[in-house]
Amino acid sequence: MSARTFVPLTVVDRLVAYFSPTAGLRRLSARRVLSQYEAAKPSRLRKGKRDHRSPDMQVRQSAATLRALARDLEQNHDIARGALRVLVNNVIGANGIGIEPQPRRRDGSIHEEYAATLRTLWRDWVQKPEVTHKHTWSKVQRLAAKTWIRDGEVLAQRLIGAVPFLDHGSRVPYSLELMEADYLPLHYADADRRIAQGVERNAWGKAVGYWVYKAFPGSDNWGKGSYELKRIDAANMLHVASLDRIGQTRGISEFASVITRLEDIKDYEESERIAAKVAAALTVYVKKGGPDDYAEADTTSGVREIGMAPGMVIDSLKPGEEIGMIDSNRPNPNLIHFRQGQLRAVAAGLGGSYSSIARDYNGTYSAQRQELVEQWIHYAVLTDDFVGQFVQPAWKDFVKAARLSGLANPPADLMPESIDDALFIGQSMPWIDPLKEALAWHSLVQDGFASEVEVIRKRGGNPRDVLEQIAAFRKQANEKGLAFGSDFANQQKTGAESNLNDDRKENE
Known part of the structure; x- marks a missing residue:
């Protein structure tokens, strides 16, 4: 052996x-x-x-602390705030996640009339989708996503129909009440009722109820009775959470693994900044010949001053004296390389793009393209998580509320199970070479592998609005006798199709 x-x-x-x-x-x-x-x-x-602890035990002991640390970093550290903004902007985008209704007839075709009704009601609802009427739907998505990524989870109560003292603010009686994780106490548990960390579950582990505070803990509205909990049925609550382990009930901040590194970067940069500031304040010193020359200064004559100016010749030195410079070795030339290495590790932990987080775009075109392609899948995964836990349930609630209120009665030829079907379109990967990207999309649409609606949505537009704009613009252009290259292309395409049809008829 x-x-x-x-x-x-x-x-x-x-x-x-x-x-x-x-x-x-x-x-x-x-x-x-x-x-x-x-x-x-x-x-x-x-x-x-x-660490052999259960998922819930880990969360109970760490989630609140990690949440507070992540919030402090967002408030006081520029890199952390920028990294959070990069994640949110790439996952949600400026206009939010697009929704294209796709209800279908019984023959499988899209019911355009009913879809148009839903789109009309949706345009009204997105102006005031939540109870405070402060945020539009795209802002609600970004705010919820930021809270979810930073705190590990976010909650939203789903309010449909008549609710006492609530003005929905839209034709469709549906609103969301956004809540941070603090409303759901981690310490609240009742084994007899299967309540753990404020979440009531059945024997299979499915959430059936949420026990939340009536006001934010410690806020100005926190008074007598605020510490009491109210139960919200799970069917009326959206809970977006970052879950790392099977069986985990509450979410953990995405910053959990990089908080220490971000704090170290902040402290190190602060130390280097102060050192550089001190070094900039240092000037010169006068070195005398020997110890005997450093006699006690005459206090009556004041502090000795030597003026400094470019090209100046100093001839006021006494015998044995010389001018010395203080070298502090600041700024530290190694700071940039150290910072770059640390930020690459932060980007890897968060799943964000290093170039975007560090604002470092010095790589080659190939390197930038490779980073973007590999990184975009992470944004797509986060988008899919957010759609499944927040956007899609909200859309289903909206369609349900529109139907129950009589504003969108399903037609007789509508397939019932497809009433809330929709295409959810997240952000597309930015174009590095616009010409190549445009040609690629053109080829995909032309060959039938993608639709014009998808392309327009990927570029952040609304397909129906684009069509209406094009139609109105073409009409005005025709009235003024103007023509564009696309008009000739369409004429040639139409002529080619007509000739092809004529050839087919002759062959028949």
């Missing part, structure tokens, strides 16, 4: 082998196999940290 695989016998090994040599041999063989996994053995040079 080699020294690497040697396993010393313990007292238990000897005791087992004494009573049962066969069992002792199996025990020794199993220990020899386990000893090969060196990563599982702590040593003097490696701590080998282990």
